[in-house]
Amino acid sequence: MRSVFSRLIRGALTAATTAGLLAGVLAGPAEAASGYDRCPWDKLCLFSQPRGQGEMLIVGGGKLTLGSWDNRTRSFANYTDHPVCFFLAPRLENGLESTHFYSGQESFDESSQPWLDKAVSSLDLGPEADFFCGGESRRPTYEWEGPVKPRPAGLPSSGAFGDLNGDGYADLVSGNKFGQLWATNPPAAGDNARLVGGGWNAMTKLTRHGDYNGDAKEDLYARDKDGVLWFYPGRGDGGFGTRVRVGGGWNTMRDLAAAGDLTGDGRRDLLAADTAGVLWTYPGDGKGIFGSRVRVGGGWSVMNELVGAGDMNADGRSDLVARDSAGRLWMYPGNGKGVFGSRKLIGTGGWNGLTELAGAGDVTGDGRPDLVAHAPGSKTLRVYPGTGAADGGLKSPVTLAQLPATVFVL
Numbered sequence: 001m002r003s004v005f006s007r008l009i010r011g012a013l014t015a016a017t018t019a020g021l022l023a024g025v026l027a028g029p030a031e032a033a034s035g036y037d038r039c040p041w042d043k044l045c046l047f048s049q050p051r052g053q054g055e056m057l058i059v060g061g062g063k064l065t066l067g068s069w070d071n072r073t074r075s076f077a078n079y080t081d082h083p084v085c086f087f088l089a090p091r092l093e094n095g096l097e098s099t100h101f102y103s104g105q106e107s108f109d110e111s112s113q114p115w116l117d118k119a120v121s122s123l124d125l126g127p128e129a130d131f132f133c134g135g136e137s138r139r140p141t142y143e144w145e146g147p148v149k150p151r152p153a154g155l156p157s158s159g160a161f162g163d164l165n166g167d168g169y170a171d172l173v174s175g176n177k178f179g180q181l182w183a184t185n186p187p188a189a190g191d192n193a194r195l196v197g198g199g200w201n202a203m204t205k206l207t208r209h210g211d212y213n214g215d216a217k218e219d220l221y222a223r224d225k226d227g228v229l230w231f232y233p234g235r236g237d238g239g240f241g242t243r244v245r246v247g248g249g250w251n252t253m254r255d256l257a258a259a260g261d262l263t264g265d266g267r268r269d270l271l272a273a274d275t276a277g278v279l280w281t282y283p284g285d286g287k288g289i290f291g292s293r294v295r296v297g298g299g300w301s302v303m304n305e306l307v308g309a310g311d312m313n314a315d316g317r318s319d320l321v322a323r324d325s326a327g328r329l330w331m332y333p334g335n336g337k338g339v340f341g342s343r344k345l346i347g348t349g350g351w352n353g354l355t356e357l358a359g360a361g362d363v364t365g366d367g368r369p370d371l372v373a374h375a376p377g378s379k380t381l382r383v384y385p386g387t388g389a390a391d392g393g394l395k396s397p398v399t400l401a402q403l404p405a406t407v408f409v410l
């Protein structure tokens with residue numbers, strides 16, 4: 001409350017000064033130029049000394065690291081319309097050691113959180129900055145509503161994917177605007193969202209579909225901006241071990257989808273559609289890398305999303321779900337030889353609004369893989385339960401969870 005009041009007084013003085021009124025009554029310009037008043041309106045400013053003194057750093061948004069300003073801030077002025085959350089750790093980690101402030105200015109040593117003085121290493125500034133502040137950092141805290149159940153034991157390998165920590169519950173992987181990646185287990189299994197790490201906004205594509213290196217732990221593939229494809233071996237706890245370089249040149253691919261075993265050798269494979277519209281199968285070698293690719297066919301430019309959704313028609317072979325530019329959804333049944341049979345229409349329209357489609361395996365616990373869908377900016381995460389019918393169709397969607405923040409989901 002004190003901070004807000006201070007802001008109002010400061011605003012009145014600034015306006016008066018600007019208008020040239022009461023100039024003789026106000027403090028002299030030297031003093032005005034050394035304190036909080038140096039901070040522009042609509043900005044957050046950090047100061048190297050208490051009470052807006054010393055050097056000033058102007059900040060327009062969140063900062064994962066503060067560089068030379070690490071552990072240096074002693075006071076701040078927040079003249080934005082958003083709260084700011086200060087963290088003791090870099091990368092907005094360890095949210096339990098963070099505190100938010102609203103508009104106004106403070107010296108940390110005079111605030112109720114004096115332990116922030118010369119100790120801030122990252123900050124979040126924005127409309128959602130107070131949501132997780134003082135709690136669990138910027139974790140994507142889903143408010144689960146949906147039919148989440150553990151999948152049946154003994155599911156064939158074509159259905160055994162989407163579970164990062166091996167407890168039978170399909171997990172979600174989410175990224176936030178700071179490039180942090182989170183792995184989230186449903187709360188019924190013990191809601192143990194864990195931070196995979198930061199820097200994932202350097203990646204242009206992420207895809208996963210179970211175990212690719214034979215250790216029974218789900219893995220992840222990521223393509224970086226330079227077109228290098230990386231293999232991230234899962235540790236079985238939601239985290240990943242040291243990545244392995246698969247190869248370069250993957251920027252010629254419009255889309256990638258880890259899709260399970262398509263070639264029938266028991267090793268999981270990768271699908272890639274190139275910019276010329278050719279779809280390729282990259283056969284997995286069982287060690288996370290791929291053998292010589294096989295051409296599936298041309299004409300795939302009309303597809304704007306490939307999802308390795310699993311065995312949708314319950315014949316024991318992994319299938320492909322693809323969305324066309326008209327917003328229709330198609331199921332391509334795998335034939336176990338690296339190519340596909342005649343496609344089936346499983347979504348008649350409107351799917352282009354759900355730009356984030358993911359196959360996380362069996363979410364609903366009936367042994368059949370489902371589709372998870374999310375529209376950017378929407379707070380509703382849906383699941384389209386698979387039917388396992390011959391046409392690979394889907395049931396009507398159910399709300400899986402509410403997302404307090406805008407995230408992408410894998």
Ligand SMILES: [Ca+2]
Nearest residue numbers: 163165169171
């Ligand atoms: Ca799990």
Ligand SMILES: [Ca+2]
Nearest residue numbers: 211212213217
């Ligand atoms: Ca693995």
Ligand SMILES: [Ca+2]
Nearest residue numbers: 261262263267
């Ligand atoms: Ca294979």
Ligand SMILES: [Ca+2]
Nearest residue numbers: 311313315317
């Ligand atoms: Ca199938």
